[in-house]
Amino acid sequence: MRKLFYILCGLLIWMDGRSQTSDDAYREPLKQVLTEIEGQYGIKIRYSDAMVNDHFVTYARWRFRPDVEKTLTNVLATQDLSxxxxxxxxxxxxAFQYHLKTVEEGKAQLEYLSSLYNDVASWEKRKTELRACMYQALQLSPVPPAPVSKPITTPVRKMDGYTVENIAFEVLPGVYTCASLYKPAKIKGKIPVVLCPDGHWEKHRYRADCQYRCATLARMGCMAISYDIFAWGESLLQFKSEDHRRSLAMTVQTLNAFRILDYMLKLKEVDTSRVAISGGSGGGSHTMLVTALDDRIKLTVPVVMVSSFHSGGCPCESGxxxxxxxNGTNNVEIAAMAAPRPQLVVSDGGDWTAHVPEVEFPFLKKMYGYYGKPDQVENVHLPNEKHDYGINKRTALYEFIGKHFHLDLTAVKDKTTGQFDESKVTIEPETSLYVFGDHGEKLPANAIHGYDELKKQFEGKGK
Structure with missing residues (x-):
């Protein structure tokens, strides 16, 4: 009976399809077309009714090909679906994954981009044009004036070889970004600064691996600062979590880095010639973008994010x-804008950075070669690891910063094994890293609330 039922359904669909002509543009309901594809190719297609109801495909049957995936592409492309x-x-x-290409398309784009320049002069021209466009695209041309307020700080907490204090910056009138600042317990002379944005991993800057990273950098002799991404952490006191997936998230996060750099580089203990940034995942996208836009960054370590075919699926990365x-760029060309500044690309085998050694890294080596400094860019590839900022990725960061910033790493290495030792780091509870109190009771009175209020500050810009 079931077989007969499917035969009858198929016959009805076929008859309905035959009734369509060019006068009707061979128009069929999308749901019906998908059922036809399932029957013809012997496959099963999962989708929500909301995604297909009230959608129609013109010239539907004319889009079919012997290959099922080519057929799906032809049909779904008309609906902004993938x-x-x-x-x-x-x-x-x-929904159409606008930030994704195929691996082959990523390779092809790199080949095309390589044809646009062949020496320092032609690349610098391209880079200048890209940078100007990026500022415009972010609605940061010009960068809005900074509020005159001073950062808000909490009392310093003393740990083993380092200190921590929480700090909030007013990046726009009434818009605050919170951070935690890690410093060496004893500071002698001028020391490096490392900006530590994080990605979309749960707990963000409150995570243990973020605290390990920042505290170890401080114990190495750096100032390290981790800061909230937009509408995460204490930013949720002003905005809804869904606001993170709106376009201005990308702009505010970029502005966060600029404001933090403005503050940090004025501190008397800071060596402005040794300024680094390193984040993973979405923080890796942020790392590449800030480095491309701001020459104050002297060393960069994007982690698990350099890819020719993936531009970041969150609007905070591509909104x-x-x-x-x-006329089109990608994260690899954006990463190349760091040249000839030292850069370490950390990749793994479990995400979109799996092809870095044979695809993306050779492109970067070529770009650094224009300056006669191909050794200034390195790749640590961990083929058996997945998408995180785990100990092996942090170890690569520590070694790279130690080498280029000429730091003595003995204080953070086990005397017996020679391995990096994070055991002296205190993992604090989330509330210890708050600036505005356990319940946000200390949020400044001028703080704005809601995305609509934020949009007002950008009205008319970037148009």
Whole structure:
């Protein structure tokens, strides 16, 4: 009976399809077309009704090809939908993934970009044009004036070989970004600064691995500062969590880095010739972008994010049209804008950075070679690891910063094994890292609330 039912359904669909002509543009409901594809190719397609209801496909049957994936592409592209393979004969439909290309498309784009320049002069011209466009795309041309308020700080907490204090910056009138500042317990002379943005991992800067990283950098002799991404952490006192997935998140996060640099580089203990930034995942996207835009950054370590085919799926990474600059760019070319400043690309085998050694890294070596400094860019690839900022990735960061900033690493290495020792780091509870109190009761009175209030500060810019 079931077989007969499917035969009858297929016959009805076929008859309905035959009734369409060019007068109707061979128009069929999308849901019906997907059922036809399932029947013709013997596959199963997962999707939500909301995604397909009231959607229609013109010239539907004319889009079919012998290859099922080519057929799906032809049909779904008309609806701003895409698909992914979930099994041998199963697929899942999702909204068009604008930030993604195929691996092959990423390679092809790098080859095209390579044809646009062949020496320092032609590359510097391209870089200047990209940078100007990126500022415009972010609505930061010009960068808005900084509020005159001083940062808000909490009492210093003394740890083993380092200190921690929490600090809040007013980046725009009534818009605050909170951070934790880690310093060596004893500071002699001028010391380096390391900006430590993080990605979308749970707990963000409150995470143990973030605290390990910042505290160890401080014990190495650096000032390290970790700061909230927009609408995460204490930023949620002013904005909703869903506001993080809106375009101005990318702009505010970039502005956060500029404001923090403005403050840090005025401290008498800071060596302005030794300024670094390193973040993972979404923080890696942020790392590449800030380095491309700000020459005050002298060393950069983007972690698990350099990819020719993935531009970051969150609007905080691609919500503004930065990647459309120069008739199209990608994260690898943006990373190349750091040249000839030292850069360490950390990649792994478990995400979109799996191809870095053979695809993205050679491109970066070529770009650094224009300056006669191919050794200034390095890649640590961890093929058996996944998408995180784990100990092996942190170890690569410590070694790279130690080498280029000429730091004595004996204080943070085990005397017996020679391995980095993070055991002296105190992992604090989340509330210890708050600036505005356990319940936000200390949030300044002028703090704005809501994304609409933020948008007002950018009205008319970037147009």
């Amino acid at each position: 698909f992914s393979k979930t099994g041998d004969k199963s697929y899942k439909i999702s 503004m049209p930065v990647h459309l600059c120069g």
